[in-house]
Amino acid sequence: MTHYISAKGLSKSYGDFQALKNVDLNINKGQIVGLIGSNCAGKTTLINSILGLVSFEGELNVMGFDPHSERDELMKEVCFISDVATLPKWIKVKEVLQYVEGIHPNFDPEKALSFLSETTIPMDKNVGKLSKGMIVQLHLALVMAIDAKVLVLDEPTLGLDILYRKRFYDQLLEDYFDEQRTIIITTHQVDEIENILTNVIFIRDGQIIYDASMEETLSTWKVLEPKADMIEEARALSPHRENKSLGRVSMIFNDKDRETLSPFGDVRRLSLSDLFVTLMTGE
Amino acid sequence: MISALTKINGYNPTKALFLKEFWDHRRAILMTPMVITGLFIVFVIVAMVTGNDLWINDMSLQESMRAGFIEAREEGQSPSFIVTRMLFGFSVLLWIAAAFTITFTALSSLHDERKDGSILFWKSMPVSDAKEVLIRLATIIFVIPLVIVPFAIIIELFMVLAMTVIGLYHGIDVVSYIYMNINVPVLMMLNIVLPIMTVLWILPLITWFMLVSSFSRRPPFLIAFAVPALIIATEEIFFEGSLLLEAIVSFAVSMGGNFGQGTFFALSSFTEPALYIGFAISAAMIYGCIYFRKRHTLT
Structure with a gap:
């Protein structure tokens, strides 16, 4: 079975x-x-x-x-x-x-x-x-x-x-x-x-x-925290969603690999609770 | 032997379910008759020691017993009939208590588990709803009365002892007046068969209590009595007579006719169509209980 x-x-x-x-x-x-x-x-x-x-x-x-x-x-x-x-x-x-x-x-x-x-x-x-x-x-x-x-x-x-x-x-x-x-x-x-x-x-x-x-899930969904001077370039990669908190920008991607994202800033995995919030509140 | 009955070794779902019911209601099933038996014995001993008679409604107990004897003898009853039935009569308190136990156990049987959330624990075990309901019914109609029997026997034995002491004190020949007149097989039939036959007759009432307990969100006690009372009242007001009340009365009359002399400990009931009508109504009620238990998760 x-x-x-x-x-x-x-x-x-x-x-x-x-x-x-x-x-x-x-x-x-x-x-x-x-x-x-x-x-x-x-x-x-x-x-x-x-x-x-x-x-x-x-x-x-x-x-x-x-x-x-x-x-x-x-x-x-x-x-x-x-x-x-x-x-x-x-x-x-x-x-x-x-x-x-x-x-x-x-x-x-x-x-x-x-x-x-x-x-x-x-x-x-x-x-x-x-x-x-x-x-x-x-x-x-x-x-x-x-x-x-x-x-x-x-x-x-x-x-x-x-x-x-x-x-x-x-x-x-x-x-x-x-x-x-x-x-x-x-x-x-x-x-x-x-x-x-x-x-x-x-x-x-x-x-x-x-x-x-x-x-x-882990290999697909990633969070990029772009360096201050690279926000626009990162935005050009069309993130799934962009969040701002305490003046910091973070972008959520679901179709880019780590190599593509890492030149723009820190890349980390998306926690399940963040993924949940992203999917529940997004389209 | 008792520890073998109350211990589980390995897979035995029927026994586990019966034991669970017993643990759940152990106060009502076991402690109540135990306490009543103890109090009864203490009461009689105190009465004997102090030489006090008991007074009920301005009638002395000794006096009324004596009057009962004389009346029974005038009716041509044998001494054996009188002594044996009198001994059985001493256990009447136990049966009154059992009636309450049966009523309240039935009313809580399928309600409490929804109230405290344990229904989902029971349902997480591999037992069908039908089996749960049927074991609860069997506990109410067989376990409760049968647990009473040993206590009834203790009371009867104690009364034989008490009568022996009193008889010897008054110089009466206890062997021929008391012992020879105790018909042990008849006494045992009275102890075991009469309660079971009573329960079988009132099965529609018991299963009605269980049905209410299976669907009611409010205290089942209220619904169990308010619903029939309301139906009867409505019928009386609008139709000048209640079919439900007539049915209950005629059922009670059929039942009453099968208790008493010449009924072979109410075993004559099995020739009575009313008993089987009662069984059919009870079966429908139990079907309802199973239906509701299957549907329910919590109240």
Whole structure:
């Protein structure tokens, strides 16, 4: 199976509001995909469709399943952590481990216990008594102990401090990710995940407006900060966009290589958040 | 044996779902009957030690029990019938509590998970919505009543002991008056079969509570009672009589007719068409629950 997830003409409306408009999408194994969009762009609807949580129109295939009608089978291969999919407060830590052991055929309790042993999470406490950071750690330990092919993270680190956030992604890369798995992440903290992504998808108004590998993105998009006396020459290269801030001019190019640009000034790569702003506000 | 029941070793989704329900409602399912049994026993011991009688509505408990005995005997009931039913009667508090537990567990069964967001965690596990709903139903109609049974037996055993002490104190031949008159198989049938038959009869009510809990955004308790009350009131005002109320009353009459003497612990209900109509209505309600749970992500 080359495509773990493939969508064709995927649409979803809520009344008059079209949350997804004819989305075409392929996500392959071994990818870490950042799904990025502003609020109400359709991120959550797209993710909910992939997870079988909502009905949809069009074609959508996830690991060979129709997500909406075969969610129970699909969830053997797909895991998700979402900011809103919280662990119930009344359950004890050891009980939730027992529950997942009983309910999931691909769960390895030893693995989960070994992840938890590196934390200070008490086994006898109710989830409601844990800190937000601990709850996310617990959820991550459960999910990492499941041998699934696709992991979906919807704002997984919302409300966590920076140390927890960094540890979350480090652990994900070191202990979980391999070329047989695929991870999809949505977050507003784009810069934090930029260096772990292999692919990036921008979504706006229910449509995918950018879908490329990070490699391609980095080699295509560049920022030139031209020397003061070369601004006009640089402008002649017809940049995609020109920004001015604090008296400094920067130009964004998407069709020039480094050799062409470097005589005019400093060339650096465009950060994902800047690319996002460029594409969202530009034409 | 109990630890084997409450421990999971490896993949066993049905057991995991039942245990999850038990953990979620352990206070209602286990602690309530435990506390009631404890309080009941303490109460009886205190009453025995202090020699005080219990007064309910100006009637002494001892007096009313004695009156009940005499009445039953005048009606020609055998001593065995009287003693066995009286023992069963001591566990009535447990069943009243169970009725509340069933009501509130059903009303929260598909609502709380949407309120606290845990529905998305449950849905991230490989279980179908149908299985989730059916296990919750089975927990309400079988687990809650069956957990009561051992506590009912504890109360009954304790009362046998209490009556032995009182009997011996008064120089009564406890063996022939009490022990010989306890029909253990009948008592067990009363403990187990009667509650289950009751639950089967009120299945439409239980599944109605679950249905409300599956779609309501407001507290389900309110909707569950306000909707039928409103329908009945509207019917009464505009049509001078309520079909819904008539249906409920006639259903209750059919149910009542299958409890009491000569009904073989209400097992005669299985020959009653009303019971099957109730099952059909319940099935429709459960279908609705599954439909709504599949659609819902959060409230």
